[in-house]
Amino acid sequence: MTEDKVKEILITRPLLPDFDEFCTELKKIWDSRILTNQGPNHASLEQNLKNHLKVDGLYVYNNATIALLIAIKALDLKGEVIVTPFTFSATVHAIEWCGLTPVFCDIDPETLCIDPSKIENLITPNTCAIMAVHVYGIPCDVKKIQAIADKHNLKIIYDAAHAFGVEIDGVGIGNFGDLSVFSFHATKFFNTAEGGAITYKDKSLKDKLYLLRNFGIKSEEEILLSGINGKMNEFQALLGLKNLEILESEREKRKNIYDLYQSFLGKIEGIKFVISDISSTSYQYFPILIDKVKFGKSRDEVFLKLREHKIFARKYFYPLCSDYECYSELASANPDLLPIAQKSSQEILCLPFHGNLTSDDVRRISNIITS
Numbered sequence: 001m002t003e004d005k006v007k008e009i010l011i012t013r014p015l016l017p018d019f020d021e022f023c024t025e026l027k028k029i030w031d032s033r034i035l036t037n038q039g040p041n042h043a044s045l046e047q048n049l050k051n052h053l054k055v056d057g058l059y060v061y062n063n064a065t066i067a068l069l070i071a072i073k074a075l076d077l078k079g080e081v082i083v084t085p086f087t088f089s090a091t092v093h094a095i096e097w098c099g100l101t102p103v104f105c106d107i108d109p110e111t112l113c114i115d116p117s118k119i120e121n122l123i124t125p126n127t128c129a130i131m132a133v134h135v136y137g138i139p140c141d142v143k144k145i146q147a148i149a150d151k152h153n154l155k156i157i158y159d160a161a162h163a164f165g166v167e168i169d170g171v172g173i174g175n176f177g178d179l180s181v182f183s184f185h186a187t188k189f190f191n192t193a194e195g196g197a198i199t200y201k202d203k204s205l206k207d208k209l210y211l212l213r214n215f216g217i218k219s220e221e222e223i224l225l226s227g228i229n230g231k232m233n234e235f236q237a238l239l240g241l242k243n244l245e246i247l248e249s250e251r252e253k254r255k256n257i258y259d260l261y262q263s264f265l266g267k268i269e270g271i272k273f274v275i276s277d278i279s280s281t282s283y284q285y286f287p288i289l290i291d292k293v294k295f296g297k298s299r300d301e302v303f304l305k306l307r308e309h310k311i312f313a314r315k316y317f318y319p320l321c322s323d324y325e326c327y328s329e330l331a332s333a334n335p336d337l338l339p340i341a342q343k344s345s346q347e348i349l350c351l352p353f354h355g356n357l358t359s360d361d362v363r364r365i366s367n368i369i370t371s
């Protein structure tokens, strides 16, 4: 194959419904002239998502970052928040934007989620909450985290951006902690181009979560809270409704891709699958850890070699949030205190993972890695 004929393979590809079907529905938006402000598609999406995620309380937002800010504000948090450094920047930025201080906690070497056994040492009189991430859709140890929160009277926000549709023993993942925040960004398994949701159990948070989304407006003459514009528009909501219809077939395709990776890379010395059972996650990512000593090549060498072949894997999550310039001065950001997170972020690589990959693509990616 000549250079320009090599097929480019990206880490993911946003799920999209059939274009003509989408246009039929789009016409209804045109006819109604209801473009936003919690219209009919918005209402219908919220109802569908409640069923899908097996939760009683859910609101949608224009993206997960705004939803994280709203979650923090709704819980009225002040002081320090214990958080994993092994996450996307938005998790920690949201804490900072609300005037709170992030306190970084190391992660579990198996799940790569926050390590509950390291949390208690970080608690001070100023600690108000734990912000944990179900990274790659792998559930955090929700029982242990809840026990710590109960003991020390802390709130829990789960960043469930990767965890759409994940369940623990049949219970939707959005039922754990005080609030969970989902992302529907184009790169996520379920997408509305941009979008997000908060799930809640405590009914006393219902009004706040609603008002904060729409400038705190209760009625024309009553503005109750300093809210923000967190509204999802009708186009996004429609895309979400149509994408929900095709989610199951995408999940099946990704299951096959996972099995193919398993057959090609599952027994290679020095390559560890972070996800040992894809069906217990969200089918969002395919992360591996590359042990340089055992495998003979570093994560960065593999990453660059794939890129030479126009295969674009991603180093999620490198660098660690604790190593960003804006946070590295914090005492808890000291790399010596975060050995597992440091090691994981050096070894992690997310390989291309989406339903449009062919078995030849997976074989080609795997061959490049193993040769």
Ligand SMILES: *Cc1c(COP(=O)(O)O)cnc(C)c1O
Pocket: 063, 064, 065, 066, 087, 088, 090, 091, 133, 159, 161, 162, 183, 184, 185, 194, 195, 196
């Ligand atoms: C994608 C993502 C977000 C942010 O989501 P947006 O909807 O893009 O704002 C937050 N946290 C994690 C872990 C993410 O992966």
